[in-house]
Structures are given as structure tokens and as C-alpha cells.
Amino acid sequence: MENITKHPILEIPERKKIKFKFDEKELIGFEGLVISSALFLNSIKIFGHHVKDSSPQGIFCANGQCSQCNVIADGIPVKACMTPLKDGMEIRSCNGLPELPIDDEPVDVSDADIITTSVLIIGAGPAGLSAATIFGEHEIDVILIDDKDRLGGKLVLQTHKFFGSQKDVYAGKRGIDIARILGDQIKSLDIVKTWINSTCLAVFSDKLVGVLKNNEEYVLISPKYLLIATGAREKMLAFPGNTLPGVYGAGAFQTLVNRDLIKAAERIFIVGGGNVGLITGYHAIQAGIQVIGLIEAMPSCGGYKVHEDKLRRLGVPIYTSHTILSANGTNNVESITIGQINENGESLPNTTKTFRCDTILIAVGLNPVDEFYHKAKEFGMRVWVAGDAQEIAEASAAIFTGRIEALKILEKMGIEFEEDIDDLENLAAIMKAKPPEPITLNITEKTEGIFPLFHCNQEIPCNPCTSVCPQDQIKTYDNIITNLPYFKDEKDCIGCGKCIAVCPGLAVILIDFRKSKEFPSVTFPLELSANKVEKGIKVSVVGNDMEFGKFEVKRARILPEFPKTQLITVELPLKIAKEATGIRLNESSYNEALDIYQKGFTDNETIVCRCERISVGEIRHWIRNGIRDFNELKALTKVGMGSCGGKTCTPLINRIFREEGVAIEDIIPGTKRPLYIEIPMKIFAGIKDKKED
């Protein structure tokens, strides 16, 4: 695998090479990488083998949540996706259970320090950062903690431009840039203390919060007010082959590619047509990775239509009403088998297709990371929740809910503020709304002058095009942010191209009839080339589902305010000019399905609990024997008792209960106890001076 050295959006920094060993082999990584990314860089996807059945293990979440990525680093078992690589590190694959030292010495155990603060915010993503800004601006002392090495949460993985309004949530800017803006606001507020590389482990009945500070010290925080902004974790799916290395979450892929600049795959297949799946496909193509296809179980994709159109234009086949039947391979993913399903989710015979790929990305939704919130509530703490931990939605909604919950806390503190919480709640509700069905657009008959043409065909909350027009000629109908935009045509368009460059959906083109009515000039946005496109080369002009042929570039420019979006102008015949929606530089490479035999699988070959390798078949067996209590299931099978603490399997088990006709209210939930995240015993016990633990 390679290091990404060119990217149309991301800056490629100079990275210092460092040496490390994996299973005795000397390898090269980069300073600043986590171990998992350094292993991927060296084409190592198998990090160990499971103790129960010796099956190969690799990453799934790359976010510290699933505990699949354990390796032994300098003698200590660690999560590869959360542990920074160090020069000279000796890493071993984790085969079976890690060994304990034979001899152990008595140690001095010390109590953790207790730190007080007015507000503790857990999570420095869009919600946590927005909330911390509000507190900082009101001179309230805050500790903001995050388990990653930088501020921004998932924003730092997002290379695409965001929807929403420019005024409130930086619409038209890329996630990576919004992370920087929000982070800079925090850095200017001395009263906000930020602890990065710090993980919240537990909340306790004495209203203390246990934190692993800076990955090396266990401290307890006694907050007067607690705000949980811990985000979300990716959902897993149960299907044969789901634990093969090479099957992992779309967020993990974004982490490898967009944060750590590793070309993590050659050929990916995406499961899930929501915004995360669609946009990850686009990110893959930006990184030079081929997207073989995307499946969605519903009859249409659930994500924004403009995100879907970006993939369709680039020739990615999208199979709706399809599900994954299996991931195939011995030690790694070698292919995927998909099949069509009916409206009841039942497989249709003779519809299976198998495609060769090395990676299958699971993008079937997110679950809130909300266990801290519920536990704190149970213990009577003054606790609020924001962002995805409150409700799964876009990052723009999280910016609002972070502000709203911070204001609610200020209200409780008796501090006055100017903002109106109800207004903000209304705006947040707009951002959270599910996208409606796309609309068939009536394309204008006009063939004179120059004007923007909007291929924006779904009423989603987005209006940056209305804010950038220097002639103030773009509006949304009735000035409502979810309504479609239009060109007012009261003053001349000056052809500046800002509306094209700012559009998050790449859904605006500029059409210019001033020189020719038969062959107007048409300008498209392009975010796929790290090199500036040269005048005179030929590019493919495409609609959302068709290709119109190759045309010569007449002009290529980049606006200073939008340095990563190239504006490419070609001259097109009139009948194509208004239908074309984009350009691409390379040929589409549609992949035919492989003509290979596909075997059937049983429930016993589908893993539901990755940590303890418990199959769907085992769970079904006990449900059919009358088990309704999660704790009993645990005792009988060990399900949910692995190192992830049941975070990955619990939703899947609930689903099996549903499939077996058991109502959710008849299921007795399992007992949840702190700790929610693993911590080395040495640090938990406050032992600071021993190495041989």
C-alpha cells in the first residue's frame, strides 16, 4: 500500500520517517501515525488471530470502539488504531490472548487526583467545540476532552463541502476547514482547557468522571455540569465473512485515507447508500481508489441526491434494493457477493452477483455513543447531551445542538445570554430533517446571456450559493433555506463562478450564450485532480447517468477563495449544454460481475459478537429456547462480554430478537457497568514508575 503523495483537496505535509518492527520485520512508518495506519502503509491488514477459532483480525472502527485491532506494542497489549507509533517500537501481532508476565512485583497503588471544573465537555467534535465556545465567551471554566490527537472529531475526516447556511454553520466550507475554524476559536479562549489524547472511561455513582489524561495518567474530574458530546459509532452488519480483514467501517476508511493519508485499498465496494456511504465513495475516488459499486437495501439511496449524483457521474454503479450476501476470501477480502431483495428484505432467487474487491466498507448507519450520558443521569449528575450522542444527524446540526445545550446549561447557572434557544432549536430541526424525494427539474428555455443553471434537485437545508453572488441574484424560493435556488435575472450575471465553486453538491454550472447560441460555453466544478487541468486537454462530459463524449477544455481557473475547486469551461452543443452535470478526467471503468460459484451459508457462519466470536445461529438458538434477558444470553454464550463491552453486537442482537418476533419491550437489557473503555491496569491504579507491568 502507498502513502498518498498527491490529493486534490488535502495538503500533503512532510512526514518524518521512523523505523519500527512488526513480528520481527523492520518496517518504515511516519511520525504522527497510529499503529494501525502504519501497518496498513506496509500492506499489513491482519493484526492477529482470535483466541477462539484462530480467525484473522484487523481493524473495524479505527476509532477505539470495537477492540478488534489489538497488537502487542513494546510488550503491552494496545489498540492499534488509538496508539501512536513510536520510533523503534517493537510490535507483535496478537495471536490468542496476550501473555501476562510470569513474575510480578508488589506495587504501590496511589489515588487519582480529583480536579474540579464548572463544566466538563466530553468530545471535541462540532457539538463539543461549539458548546465550549459559548462557555468560554461567558467566562465559564471548562475542561474539554477528546480521545484523538486533534480537535474536530469526525470533521477532520471530511474533505467535502458542507451543507446548511453560511451564516450559521460555515456551509460551503470543507469539514477539515470547519474543524480548524472551530478549533481556533477555542484556542483563543484561555478559560477553556483542552485535553486531547484523553479518554473518558467512566462516570461513577459519586458523580466523578474517570479520565485517562494524555494517554498516561488516570484522573478524576468533579464537574458541576457535564455535557456529553461523544458522537457516534458505526453500526455493524451480520453477514458471512463480516469479520474478514478488509471489511471495515466507512469512517475507518476516511481515517486511514483522509486523516493519515494512506491509500488503504485498490478496489472498494460500499454497503449503504446514506450520506456516509455516498460521500466515502467520493473520497475514495479523490484518493485514486476505485469504487467497484455501492449497494443500498432500500429502493433508493437515503443520502442527499447531490452526493449520489457525484458518484453516478463518475460511473460508480449503484445497486438499490440489494444486500450483501457474503464477503469472500481466506485471510482477506477477495470479493463480495450481493443479491437483490424485495420490500420485505427477502432475497430474490437468481439475482446474486460477485465482484472482485479488496475492501468492503460498511456504511449502514451510526449509533449514538451515549452510555456516559445515561449512566450520569442514572447517578443524578447535572448532565446534558449534544451532537450525534443526542441524535444522529449532519455535523451542521451538531454545531447547533452543541450551542443549544450549552445555553441550557448557562440558563441553569443563572447566566443571561442574547441567543434565543427556541430559534436555534428550529434551525437545528431543519438541519436534522430527513431529505425528501428529489424533484424533476424544469430546465430553462433561455438561450441568451450568461447565467447559473442549478442541477440541485432536492429540498435540503443549504444556501451558500445565495450568499456568494456579488450581484445578489441567487435566492432560494421564498427565501427558505430548504427550498431550491434560482437565478433572479434582475441584474446581469458577471460569470464570476463563485456559485459553482461554493456549492457542496457540485450542482451548479454556468452557461454562457454570449459568443454562440449553438455552442455555448459551459463551466463545471472539478475536485478530482491534484494538478491544475490544462487548457486544450480533452475531458469527458457527463450527465448523472450518461456520458456525452469528450470535449476540449477552453478555460481552466481557480478562484482564490475556493482554492481546491477548479472551474473548467468547455463548449458544448446546445442539446447537451443544459443536460450535462459534470466532467471527469478518466474513463469510467465499469466492472462486470464475476462468473463464480457462490456457496450458501448458514447462521452459524455469521458472526454477531466479534470479540467472543458468537454466531447468529447461537443467539437464535437461545432466543428460540425462551431467553429474553441479555444478562442470561451473556452467561450462556459470553456474547457482549468481550473487550468492546457489547457496543458492536448489542444492536445486532436486538435485531435477531426482532427477527424472531420478540418485541423490544420484552427484552431485558443487560447490565452496563463502568468502565466503558479499556485502560491499562497500571495507569488505573496510579502506578507511575514501573515498566514491567
Ligand code: FES
Ligand atoms: S479498530 Fe481499533 S478499536 Fe476498533
